[in-house]
Amino acid sequence: MASSLRLEVQDRLEEFTATERKAAHALLANYPLQGLATVAQFAKGAGVSSPTILRFVARLGFPAYADFQARLRAELEAQLNTPLARSSVLSDKENGAEDPFVEHLLANLRETFANLPRVELEAMVRLLADERKTIHLIGGRFTDALARYMAAHLRIVRPDVVHVAGQHGNWLDQLIGLGPKDVVVIFDIRRYQTEIIHFAEAAAGQGATVALITDSWHSPISRVASHVLPAQVAVPSPWDSSTALMAISEMLIAGVTRVNSERSRERMQALEDLRNAHDPLRRSPDQL
Amino acid sequence: MASSLRLEVQDRLEEFTATERKAAHALLANYPLQGLATVAQFAKGAGVSSPTILRFVARLGFPAYADFQARLRAELEAQLNTPLARSSVLSDKENGAEDPFVEHLLANLRETFANLPRVELEAMVRLLADERKTIHLIGGRFTDALARYMAAHLRIVRPDVVHVAGQHGNWLDQLIGLGPKDVVVIFDIRRYQTEIIHFAEAAAGQGATVALITDSWHSPISRVASHVLPAQVAVPSPWDSSTALMAISEMLIAGVTRVNSERSRERMQALEDLRNAHDPLRRSPDQL
DNA sequence: AGAATTCTGTATGATTTGATACGGAATGAG
DNA sequence: CTCATTCCGTATCAAATCATACAGAATTCT
Structure with a gap:
């Protein structure tokens, strides 16, 4: 199936009869809206009769005019839902x-x-994608x-992902086993919490790799971090x-997913199967 | 006359009745194609009855549904003929x-x-700032x-903020006491989880106000939600x-903080004092 | 708490729409 | 020039659509 009906109509233009070609040209001239009108309006716009429109549509392979319109509608919807396409259309005050x-x-x-x-971003992606490491994520108040959001995604695309949660009493337990094969990802912005600073310093002292996502006033942790990504x-x-931090997180997640694509795919598929098995109410793709 | 019907619908959103607003949201979520479908399809997509669609259109000032569609069609035609729109469709990596x-x-x-x-945003801010209500926040996988992020902020600027966490076994406990004085804020995007849908429906059924932050493909919860904020x-x-969801959340948080400014100030001050007492390593207060 | 008002879905009617059968026009072959 | 074939529009019908009246439900007001 061609990506756009427009291309198919252009290619098959010779197959049509003389009047049908008028219909085709009218459609191409005002694509795709001419086809979303009623048959009578389409016919009037093309200067032909209604049955000609229907024969034209039938020759394109659609069982009914409604199917033809559904196809146009789906194409248009796909276009309009592309954010890039839309934003270029909007005026400034919109x-x-x-x-x-x-x-x-x-x-x-x-x-x-x-x-x-x-380079820093890519380095951190490689670090997070390295399945020989264990990833620990921690954040402030x-x-x-x-940290939780990122952990939820990373857990699906790779093993050994730990979210360091709870009161900082528990953190100490996590600290004990830390070593060179561990990566500590820290989210920390202004009003830097001393507990987290201590955690970072201790982790670095034990040989763990520290990756920091922070605000542009670098947190004290940047002294011990081997990777720093600053945000506004x-x-x-x-x-x-924290919107910019979230954006960075999603870039990292997307990057790791891309790098570990084979594992990601199979684990996401498994997740999907599980969901389908448990969720018969799954929505149909198109509800229009 | 506004340049786009979309803006007019947004501006006049509060004029509409509750069900008409559902129709408006459905239209905004899939603008303008939802309005180019038949009345019955539009109604089904919005989860309301056909007459409601016609009343919605009538209230917008159109004598007939066909006139409404003609307007949408004209707008869309103008957009599609814009060079910018064409170029964005042609090649993505230009x-x-x-x-x-x-x-x-x-x-x-x-x-x-x-x-x-x-208006929807402000309405939700007022709702979240209302200290007579109890706020429950919940999200999907x-x-x-x-939900957690928003709860952490709201807890500081107002009392009675609950994050509904854990396995959905626990959710049922939360459901028991829900009533008209409760507000349930739900984050839900594609791959809508049935447990959350059930939670929302049950909460709405018991008289709680349901506020939904979702993707532009409105989740099924929008049927029972009195406030809906869609994101790309x-x-x-x-x-x-989820970056756009985060952005919306922060706008809401900022709004509630502004509305409850006196309480926010005193509680944030108390928090700061507490921090100073425990944290001698604090950096200088303002370095913006 | 009860009454009045507004709101909203079901049921139904009038109109439009998509689809088809059929006769006449156009084209080309012999 | 005649016939056969293809093509196209008028007329018509069944189906879907828009539109409305009405009654029950929900909300607001007193």
């Missing part, structure tokens, strides 16, 4: 630019990725959610923003 | 200097806030981290992106 909070978020992301060293976190609010 | 993943993230954020109805989640990766 881009939600008025809200200063939104402005800051967008600027933070742009700034973050502009300053993000790609608010950023712990990010300032927004017009008493709180700092 | 502009490929930047990382496509980053491009998608940025486009997702822009798109998300462009489609985010401000991956989005649970967002598609990225070039096997995973969906």
Whole structure:
């Protein structure tokens, strides 16, 4: 099946009769909306009669006009749902630019990725994808959610992923076995919590690799970290923003998934099978 | 007349009745194609009855459904004839200097806030700031981290914040006491988990207010939700992106903090004092 | 708590739409 | 020039669609 009906119509233009070709040209001239109108409107637009439109559609291989429209609709929907395609269509004030909070978020992301060293990013991806290592993730009061988020994904694409949770009494237990084959991923932004700093220093002291995702005012942990990814976190609010940290996390997750693609695929498939087995209410792909 | 019906629908969202708003959300979620389907399909997609769709369209000022569709068709035709739109459809990597993943993230954020109805956002802020209510937050396999993140912030600026965690066996316990004075905030994106759907339905059935933060393919929960905030989640990766969800969460947190400013200030101050007492290594307070 | 009002789905009617049969027009062959 | 074949539009029918009236449900107000 051609990716677009437009191409198929163009290719098969000679097969059609003279009047059917009028219909084809009318469709190509205003693709795909002409085909989403009623038969009568399509016919009028093409200067032919209704039955000609129906014969044209039938010759394209559609059992009914409704099927033809469904195809056009699906194509159009796929196009419109591409964020890139959509954003280029939106005007500036439709881009939600008025809200200063939104402005800051967008600027933070742009700034973050502009300053993000790609080699550092790739190095951290390789580190996280290395299945000989054990990955420990930990975060502060608010950023712990990010550690958890990343752990949930990493667990699927690789083994030996540990989320260091709970009160810092427990952290000590985790510290005991740490060594050169361990990687500690730390999320830490302003109001750096001393417990986490201690944890990082102790882990580094025992030979573990420390990877840090932080704000642009580097946390004290950066002294002992072998990899640092800084993000912009300032927004017009008493709180700092973790959106850029989340973005970095997702880039790392996507990267690791790409590197460990074979394992990722089989484990995700297994997960999907499990889900289907337990979930007969799964939605159909198209609900339009 | 607004340049796009989408903006008008967003602006006038509060004029509509509860069910009409469902129709509006369905339209915004799949704009404009949902409105180009038949009334019955539109109704099914929105989870309401056909007459509600017609009343919704009538309230927008259209004498007939056909006029409404004509307007959508005209808008779409204008868009599709824009050179920008064509180019974005033709080749994706013409502009490929930047990382496509980053491009998608940025486009997702822009798109998300462009489609985010401000009145809906403010309504949800008021809801979350209402200290007479109890806030329950819950998320799915991956989005649970967002629920946790939001709970960590809300707990500081208001009382009665509960994160519904753990296996869904525990959820049932939480369900028991739910009533009209409870607000359930749900994070749910594609691969909607049936347990969460059941939780939402049960909560709504007991009179609790359901607020949903979801992807643009509205989750089934939107049927029982009184507030819905949709986000863009598609990225070039096997995973969906939660960055836009995080951004929305932070806007909500900032909003609630602003509304409950007096309480927020005193509680944040208390937190700071506590930190200072325990943390002599604290860095200088402001270095922004 | 009860009444009034608004809201929303079911049922039904009027209209439009997709689909088809059939007769006439156009084209080409012999 | 005549016949055969293909093609195309008018007329018509069954089915789906839009539209509305009405009654039950929900909400608000007193």
